[in-house]
Amino acid sequence: MLLESVLGIGTDLELGVTLQYIVEAAVELVGAVYGELGVVQPENAALTELFSAGADEGGTTAEVPVRVADEVFGTLRVRGKRGDGPPAAPGGGEAGEARFAPQDLVLLHTLAAQAGIAIGNARTYGRARQRERWIQGAAAVTTALLTGESAEDALTTVAESARVLADADAGAVLLPTADGGMRIVAASAGDPVIADGMIGTTILPGSAVLEQLLGGEPVFLDDSATDPRMTTAVRERFGPSMMLPLQHGGRLIGTLTVPRTRGGRPYTPADRLLATQFASQAALALVLADAQHNRERLAVFEDRDRIARDLHDLVVQRLFATEMMLESTRRRAGAGETAALIGRATDELDSTIQEVRTAIFALQQPPAEAPTSLRGRVLRETDGAAALLGFRPSVQFLGPVESSVPEPLDARLLSALRGALAAAHRREGVSAVAVEVDATGRLPDGRTVVRLVVRDDGAREDGSGTGHTTTWQAPDH
Known part of the structure; x- marks a missing residue:
C-alpha cells in the first residue's frame, strides 16, 4: 500500500489534486477515520488552505510535518484509528480505543x-x-491597446485583465489628480455594482500608501480593511491587495490595484512578482498605445490640412476669379434684366465662396475631442483661422460668458464668428484680427446683451481706408 501510495502521488502535476490525493492516501495507509493536510504561510505559519478526507469523529491524532526542501509546507494529520475495539468516544483516549502504532508514524513520515x-x-x-x-x-493586453481603443477602454482592459490573471475580486486603475492625489478612473469586478462604486474613489495627498506609490514602489496589503495606511471608503470591502505603480521611463502613469475580498487567499511572493512584471508591461503598452493614437491624430490632421490648402489654392481661387469675371460682365452689360441675373449669380457665388472658406476653417481644426466650454470652442475657432490668416487672432472675454450664453445661442455665436473670420481673410492687407466676446452689456429692460465683435485692419471694400468691424448680437437675448 505504501508503494502504491508513493507511486500515485506523482501522477498529477496539479497541486490541488496532488494535495487531496496525499490526504486520502494517508487515511487509507494507516487505517484512519479522518485525515487533513493544512497548508501554511512560510512567513508566519498561518493556515491558508485545508484539504481533508473522511468524517472527523474524534479519536487519537497522529501528525507529521510536510517539508518542501527546507521549507515547512504544512502538516499532515490523521485522527481516529479504525480497529476491532469499541468506537472511540469524542475527544479520544477512552479504554478500548484503537490507537496508532509506531509503524503508522513511520508510514506517515515516509x-x-x-x-x-x-x-x-x-x-x-x-x-x-x-x-x-x-x-x-x-x-x-498589448494587442488590445494597440488596436485603437479609446483611453477609457484601454484602462478598463488593463483592470479587467489584471483581475482575471490575479484571481482577484476586483481590479482598478488610478490616475494622478491635479492636487497630487490619485483617483480610480477605471474598474472591473464580478459584480458591476462594486465596480461602479469604486470609480471616483480618491486617495488624498499625503497618504502613506500614496507616498510609496509616487516613489515607484509597489504596496502589498494583507488586509486593506485594517491596514492603517489605507484611508479610502472602499477599503472595508477588501482584504489582501496589491497596488502596483504603472510607470515607464521613470514617469508614473498611474496605479494598478487588484484586491481580494476580506478573508480571501493572500497573495504569494510569486503572485506579487508576476503582477509587478505585468504592471510594467501594461505601462509600456499604455505608452505605446498613446503614442500610436497621437500619430494617427497627426496623420488625420495633416490630411485635413492638405485638403484645406487644396480647397483654398484651387477651388476658392477659381470661384473668386469666376466671380470677378461675372462682375466685370455685369458692369459692361449695364442696367437691365441680364445685368440683374448676373448680379444674383455673383451674390450666390460670393456666398458659396464664404461657405467654402468656413469649411476650410473647420478642416483646420485639430482632430481632437471638442471642447465643452464656450471659451474653449471660441479659442479653437481662432486657432483654426490662424492657419490661413498666417497669424493668431487676439481673443478677449468680458463678463460671465459661460453662464450668459446658453444653447443653442452658443452655436449661432460660433457660426457668426466663423463667418467674420472668413470675411477677414478675404480682405486685402489684413495683418491683425481682434475677437471680443462681451457679456457685460445690458438692455434698457435689464436683460443681458451678448455681443461678438471682430475687428481687422484690412482694406475697406469702398476703398475709403483700412479697418473693418463686424458686430453680432444675440437677437433674442
Whole structure:
C-alpha cells in the first residue's frame, strides 16, 4: 500500500489534486477515520488552505510535518484509528480505543517525505503555468491597446485583465489628480455594482500608501480593511491587495490595484512578482498605445490640412476669379434684366465662396475631442483661422460668458464668428484680427446683451481706408 501510495502521488502535476490525493492516501495507509493536510504561510505559519478526507469523529491524532526542501509546507494529520475495539468516544483516549502504532508514524513520515518531493514538482509546474498565463495576458493586453481603443477602454482592459490573471475580486486603475492625489478612473469586478462604486474613489495627498506609490514602489496589503495606511471608503470591502505603480521611463502613469475580498487567499511572493512584471508591461503598452493614437491624430490632421490648402489654392481661387469675371460682365452689360441675373449669380457665388472658406476653417481644426466650454470652442475657432490668416487672432472675454450664453445661442455665436473670420481673410492687407466676446452689456429692460465683435485692419471694400468691424448680437437675448 505504501508503494502504491508513493507511486500515485506523482501522477498529477496539479497541486490541488496532488494535495487531496496525499490526504486520502494517508487515511487509507494507516487505517484512519479522518485525515487533513493544512497548508501554511512560510512567513508566519498561518493556515491558508485545508484539504481533508473522511468524517472527523474524534479519536487519537497522529501528525507529521510536510517539508518542501527546507521549507515547512504544512502538516499532515490523521485522527481516529479504525480497529476491532469499541468506537472511540469524542475527544479520544477512552479504554478500548484503537490507537496508532509506531509503524503508522513511520508510514506517515515516509509518505510525507515523498509528498514533499511531489509537492515541489507540482509547485514548479504550477508556477510555470502561472507565469505563462501572465505572459499571455500581458501580450493580449498589448494587442488590445494597440488596436485603437479609446483611453477609457484601454484602462478598463488593463483592470479587467489584471483581475482575471490575479484571481482577484476586483481590479482598478488610478490616475494622478491635479492636487497630487490619485483617483480610480477605471474598474472591473464580478459584480458591476462594486465596480461602479469604486470609480471616483480618491486617495488624498499625503497618504502613506500614496507616498510609496509616487516613489515607484509597489504596496502589498494583507488586509486593506485594517491596514492603517489605507484611508479610502472602499477599503472595508477588501482584504489582501496589491497596488502596483504603472510607470515607464521613470514617469508614473498611474496605479494598478487588484484586491481580494476580506478573508480571501493572500497573495504569494510569486503572485506579487508576476503582477509587478505585468504592471510594467501594461505601462509600456499604455505608452505605446498613446503614442500610436497621437500619430494617427497627426496623420488625420495633416490630411485635413492638405485638403484645406487644396480647397483654398484651387477651388476658392477659381470661384473668386469666376466671380470677378461675372462682375466685370455685369458692369459692361449695364442696367437691365441680364445685368440683374448676373448680379444674383455673383451674390450666390460670393456666398458659396464664404461657405467654402468656413469649411476650410473647420478642416483646420485639430482632430481632437471638442471642447465643452464656450471659451474653449471660441479659442479653437481662432486657432483654426490662424492657419490661413498666417497669424493668431487676439481673443478677449468680458463678463460671465459661460453662464450668459446658453444653447443653442452658443452655436449661432460660433457660426457668426466663423463667418467674420472668413470675411477677414478675404480682405486685402489684413495683418491683425481682434475677437471680443462681451457679456457685460445690458438692455434698457435689464436683460443681458451678448455681443461678438471682430475687428481687422484690412482694406475697406469702398476703398475709403483700412479697418473693418463686424458686430453680432444675440437677437433674442
